[in-house]
Amino acid sequence: MSDNVTLCWICKKNAATTREHRIKHSDLRSIFGKFGRGLPFYYSDLQQPNQLVQSLNARLLKAPALICQDCNSARTQPHDRAWEHMSMWLRFRSMPLHIGGRVRGDKIFKYNAQKEMLNVHLFFLKLFGGMICEAAGGLPIPIEPFAEAIMANRFHREVYLQFGKGDGTVGILPAQAITLPGGHVIFIWMYRIGPVVVNVIYAQNGEYWENLDKTWHPKWGKTNFRVADLMGPR
Structure with a gap:
């Protein structure tokens, strides 16, 4: 393989030729429907606000980090x-999410709930890994454990998820570093899709974070979680 070919950050074997949506294509389609009808859609980021979006497959909706087709x-x-x-399931359940409510994974997934919840964890590992790769200044988070977890189909011990009620907005809030009182640093970013928000947390040696009990992680062997208040400033 040519020295000029970029290898996929996950398998480190195949040429990286495809881009992943920042917000999953099915989420965008579910919320916005088909483009080209009614009001125009715009995408804003830290570099440029109000960029016209012509299609759900528009390049600006995809992360710069490349991975292989496989x-x-x-x-x-x-x-x-x-x-x-x-x-x-979370967005269209008969009873809307309410803050503090408990959601059971075996209600979401009637079969193999633990396996499917692990798959959800791995989905956010893929997005997080791409975010680490594309960060201009670089996020001080090792990428190898993300790739190893996806390749081995197992969890990343230091990545936690928090599922919460959102304010109706759609987008990604980039990873931000938060320094804890003891000097430990965690990174948090948000995946917002209307009434649902996922808080994705990288907490090295996570036991130092006092809010750990408000998150969910497959290593705990549970599929249930409490709905967090992630609606932002009000």
């Missing part, structure tokens, strides 16, 4: 499907 389809397809199912 990792973007066959390898991570179960992770994508698990999140697509969970996303739809």
Whole structure:
């Protein structure tokens, strides 16, 4: 393989030729429907506000970090499907989410709930890994454990998820560093899709974070979680 070919950050074997949506395509389609009808859609980021979006496959809706076709389809397809199912279930359940309420994973996934919740965890590992790769100044987070977890279909010990009620907005809030009183640093970013928000937390040696009990992690062997208040300033 040519020295000029960029290798996929996940498998480190195949040429990286495909881009992943920042917000999953099925989430965007579910919320916005088909483009080209009615009001125009705009995308804003830290570099440029109000960029006209012509299609759900527009380049600006995809992350710059490249992965290979195999990792973007066959390898991570179960992770994508698990999140697509969970996303739809949370947004369209008969009783809207309420802050502090408990949600059971075996209600979301009637079969193999632990496996499917692990797949959701792995879906966010893929997005997080791409975010680490594309960070201009670099995030001081090692990428190797993310790739190893996806390749081995197992969890990353230091990445936690928090599922919460959102304010109706759609987008990604980039990773921010938070320094804890003891000097330890955690990184948090948000995936917002209307009434549902996922807080993704990288907490090295997570036991130092006092809010750990408000998150969910597959290593705890549970599929249930409490709905967090992630609606932002009000």
